[in-house]
Amino acid sequence: MTRVLLVTSSILADQGQSTQLARHFERLARQRDDIEITHRDVVADDLPHLGLDELSSWQVADAERSEAQRELATRSDERLAELEAHDVLVLAVPLYNLGIPSQLKAWFDRILRAGKSFRYTENGPVGLLEGKRAIVLGARGGQYAGSALDTQTPHLRHMLGLIGINEVETVFAEGLSMGDEHKEAALTTAHAEIEALIARL
Template sequence: MTTRALVVTSSILGTQGQSMALAEHFTTRSNERDALEVTRRDLVADELPHLGVAELFSWQVPAVERTPEQRALAELSDGLIDELKAHDVLVLAVPLYNMGIPSQLKAWFDRVLRAGETFRYTDKGPQGLVEGKRAVILAARGGQYAGTEMDSQTPHLKGMLGLIGITDVTVVFAEGLAMGERHRDASLKEARQAIDGLVAAL
């Protein structure tokens, strides 16, 4: 049985970004296994616009009643949600920009976190509708923040994933990448080893 992984990257540095390097390592190791199939989505190369009110309203119109403009707008979110649901594992390669996630990644989340499609509201709170999937976060950071109050990124990502029902989340940290060559090399080596273990277990 084939496991399908969706790898989402969001580094503005492209191939020079360390989060991109981690995504490449995951992809390379996955391609060595016959039972793993990887789809890549680069949110910088194929950038999404910021979510606007016209697109938001298009989701609230029944599909058969949408105007051509509304259909085109809704297809952005519909396509991303279909892509997410078609995969077993979501891999987010995420750099840390000003203590948060890249705006490109936020634009992606704004379209896949959609009431009535990937979660619903109940009298007991939101209920995720994307079930049976796991997520891997490949976090590349210049400083060291994991486990401290300054790490607002990890709870944010886990919270958004949890909203749609993805609660099995593994985080691989590559930190201190701007703290000298020795520290960077050691951190990247440890992250690559962690990725190797994850891929072997998929």
């Protein structure tokens, strides 16, 4: 059984193009008996920005945490446990102002955790979640892939690599705001690439 954690991050919910890519992935994946999917919508989760009190709660041993610290630490503990329990991470990501949604960054801030998902060594950080793979489903109004303006893809790869997820595949539907013909062609290509990805899971 392949366990897939599907993370969506569009503020437009089901109307978002990245969410539509995620739904296409999910529909096809659920046709297979050997794939199990968990869906997490980080916009609906509405995690706050990471603050000092929450960060400090991670440094306190479980048995010594106050009730408030336990509640704060749970935000990270539960999301890390969820990620650890899955084999494949699928991120459905819109492009907002050349970056990832702040809601998705808030999620990453809870899973990029020293001593839990990576550790520091003399040779630099080492990821602790090896053996997993990731798929990025990106939706963009313009065309950015491969250009200097695509700061989003390297950011995602670096964050995933930090925790040991170095096998990252990408599917982009680009130019979605550049006319109906361009949009239809981009979505058709992206759907075909998603189907090929699922066949390899």
